[in-house]
Amino acid sequence: MRLPVGGRLVLLVAAVTAGCGAGRSPPLGEVEGRVVLDGEPLAAARVVFQPLPTGRASQGTTDASGRYRLVYLRDLPGAMVGRHEVRITTGDEMVPEERLPERYHAATVLKADVVRGPNRIDFELQAGEAPP
Numbered sequence: 001m002r003l004p005v006g007g008r009l010v011l012l013v014a015a016v017t018a019g020c021g022a023g024r025s026p027p028l029g030e031v032e033g034r035v036v037l038d039g040e041p042l043a044a045a046r047v048v049f050q051p052l053p054t055g056r057a058s059q060g061t062t063d064a065s066g067r068y069r070l071v072y073l074r075d076l077p078g079a080m081v082g083r084h085e086v087r088i089t090t091g092d093e094m095v096p097e098e099r100l101p102e103r104y105h106a107a108t109v110l111k112a113d114v115v116r117g118p119n120r121i122d123f124e125l126q127a128g129e130a131p132p
Helices: 004-020
Strands: 028-037 046-051 057-060 067-069 072-074 083-091 111-114 117-120 123-125
Touching: 004 123, 028 057, 028 083
Parallel strands: 028 117, 028 123
Antiparallel strands: 028 067, 046 057, 046 083, 057 067, 057 072, 083 111
């Protein structure tokens, strides 16, 4: 059976992409923790770990007790091993009002190191002015 040129191109692209990186991911560490704001659990906050200097970000959302677990890609838990810039935000399309100071998201000062295996990384945030 002969395929038209377009059909052959589709098969070629599918074969190349299937062989390039399929089933591969960078070294990951499992990351979970808790976020509190002024000593209280911070629910429904988005936690994003962005690898430095570059790489795919991982994210998670806090539950009612402030606990989160990062996901690297769909059903693949964790975050890339190495240093990360961390952004925590409470605003989104549904609730645009941000409850956290910019130092935790837009102008974040938060950093974290992820190692292979399990990582517990907690964040104790303050709504007021930044400590000296």
